[in-house]
Amino acid sequence: MQLDSQVNPTKEQFKALFSLPQDEPVVMLNLLKYKGEEGQAAYKRYSENIVPFLKKAEGRLIWKGNTIHTVIGSEEAQPDMILLVEYPTVGHLIKMIQDPAYQEVAKDRTIGLSYGGLIACGKQYAAW
Numbered sequence: 001m002q003l004d005s006q007v008n009p010t011k012e013q014f015k016a017l018f019s020l021p022q023d024e025p026v027v028m029l030n031l032l033k034y035k036g037e038e039g040q041a042a043y044k045r046y047s048e049n050i051v052p053f054l055k056k057a058e059g060r061l062i063w064k065g066n067t068i069h070t071v072i073g074s075e076e077a078q079p080d081m082i083l084l085v086e087y088p089t090v091g092h093l094i095k096m097i098q099d100p101a102y103q104e105v106a107k108d109r110t111i112g113l114s115y116g117g118l119i120a121c122g123k124q125y126a127a128w
Contacts, residue, residue: 022091030083031117042112057096
């Protein structure tokens with residue numbers, strides 16, 4: 001996976017999100033590459049300020065971690081952090097990101113990241 005300069009969705013990507021079943025749960029895989037220390041500070045502000053929006057959307061952080069080593073793939077393309085955020089439905093996520101107050105807070109996300117991959121995943125549980 002190439003981590004390039006994309007931080008926000010294209011119109012086509014946003015449209016595709018709207019085409020997903022709106023009543024099914026979703027887990028968002030976040031692949032984050034900061035713009036240096038200042039970018040990390042801006043993303044920290046975003047992550048602190050998003051909490052009320054996440055709660056209102058009934059979302060929750062499942063897991064987060066700093067990457068320490070790429071076993072398979074390019075070390076240069078390694079993200080700095082990976083997050084898993086669960087929402088009860090895709091509709092909850094969409095309602096949150098359409099809120100103008102959230103969009104104001106999200107400016108720090110854009111400021112902080114050189115890459116902000118976001119992948120919608122179905123909610124499934126492994127039995128192994």
